Amino acid sequence: MKIGHERLGAFVREAMSRAGSRPEDAEKVARVLVAADLNGVDSHGVARLRRYVEGIRDGTIAADATPTTVTDFPAGAVVDAGNGLGQPAMLHAVHLAVEKARATAVATVTVRRSNHFGIAGHYAALAAREGMLALVTTNASPQVAPTHGAEPMFGTNPLAIALPTHPTRPYLYDAATSAVPRGKLERLEREGRPMLPGWAVDPDGRTETDIPRLVKGLKAREGYALLPLGGAGEDHGGHKGYGLGLLADLLCGPLAGASWGRHVYGPDGAGLGHFVFCVRVDAFMDLDAFRAETARMFEELRSARKAEGQDRIYIPGEKEYETADARRADGIPLRPSVVSDLADIAETLGLPFPGHRP
């Protein structure tokens, strides 16, 4: 089915409130989840709502937590999310970083004791719309093997980086540091398409290409692991993806004072950490001049000679903006399993469901 993004947002808001979230937190979760669905990052949209609702209901996510600034100085802060929802914590951190960077030009904020915060790119883009260069990262449940390793030792830890190349549509890089995220495997499986060698390994570290076996093994923590960006070994730069994934874990774990590696989502809760760093671009370069120059750069890239069979070169973020335009106009397509999930949530919480069970 397809659903308008505003109706979908209202449903998420209502569901989170009924589950026990404060209305202002429910609103933030709705905004970030629907932004993912609008952008085409379906794995991080309302497909995640069940986990949030269940987390709030069973107390593994603290409904009454308030993000608290525990260390504060002009160019930075440390935020304790109190095991509450990731979205309010990260929005608090990003607003703090933007506010600080307005004054000091450069700021960094870390977050500890947090939960899943949705898509990293949402936060980076938000800061970029305020004239900031922003880098956002988070750690995540362990699914990725280090180079030469054969078991998951850290998460798909995304790096999101945005630059204010345009007032509302910034340069937006948002990607897992693994070769592929797990959501892509699940999508390929639904579409009956194969996965490729070099994306994941079995418990002996041999390439794994059976999606159901892999997804089951990842979920059950049976030693199956995704590979870093660049794939197995060092031939195609797998050690680079490993270094970037580990970097994210270092920033969000030991630096932020949060959990890390295999300890994330342990018996004491998610314990996730986040990291945001902002630079006010106009402290270094006139913003209009920066935009004019980056527009020239992007135009040259678009005009470059294309590889055989290709007719377009994208600038990071463009695909997401175009998908969002289309989905804002035509509605957000939800696949049957997600519709089912939402209908279950509606039933459990005694809410009207804005659609038909497939």
Add this chain to the structure above:
Amino acid sequence: MKIGHERLGAFVREAMSRAGSRPEDAEKVARVLVAADLNGVDSHGVARLRRYVEGIRDGTIAADATPTTVTDFPAGAVVDAGNGLGQPAMLHAVHLAVEKARATAVATVTVRRSNHFGIAGHYAALAAREGMLALVTTNASPQVAPTHGAEPMFGTNPLAIALPTHPTRPYLYDAATSAVPRGKLERLEREGRPMLPGWAVDPDGRTETDIPRLVKGLKAREGYALLPLGGAGEDHGGHKGYGLGLLADLLCGPLAGASWGRHVYGPDGAGLGHFVFCVRVDAFMDLDAFRAETARMFEELRSARKAEGQDRIYIPGEKEYETADARRADGIPLRPSVVSDLADIAETLGLPFPGHRP
């Protein structure tokens, strides 16, 4: 031949001075080049000396340039290298960033109108030894095609990131954002080993695996191009490597007010830009606690189950430190073409050459 690193450094210093550099600049170039050779990054060591010497002698690099801070505020600065050597400019920028981050906790410095600065990791490690998390990047001569493109539109733009996980041997990530750097192709060719599909494309964007043809095509700017980390297309995350390479170009080009993309090394000089960002770790986390925690993290990674045929998992930086230990003890191996180069330089400048022509 093998040569002691101190003797090699003295030779570089002497050669640069004779070529026309100020002694203090010659000393900085020597330090950074020999650091690359010690770490095993031979492509960025004294193999580059000829280009520096020639640049100074023919005036394409300004011997009398002094890096000048043109914009200055508590948490950042913009440095104009005046078309001088990259090493003194970047050392100036990094010292400035470290100094500022000591006071403000977070600082960013950009550099414009610069030249090749050697290995990015040297600067990041230097800041990390002062207790900083540091990110260093530079743009470079155009050699990499964007995803779906078939011609070089930006450089192999390295990202170097260091964290003070150890007082002298920080976590050190230093890698080109391309699948492989050009230096690796040249090494494989010397060793008679093949290159792999997915590293580079011919002018039609088809995978290229003939090293001599590729290297010649890259040098002559005939449309051959390296591929971003992740390879061709998006299947293995090539769009991620592309996004990271472009990011470096955005930071070092439009943000720094330097040249970018295909315009780097144009008729008006290299026009390179650099970028450094420092965060004082102990503003966020007690440094000893941070080190203890990262030591535990690295120990867990090392102990992870190994892939078949592998017996060791490395932490980024370890290989370089171990190579440096060995080379400090046994001398730096120089391949015949480099020895030849150095002998030529010695002859041209009327210097004694510390070795035998092969």
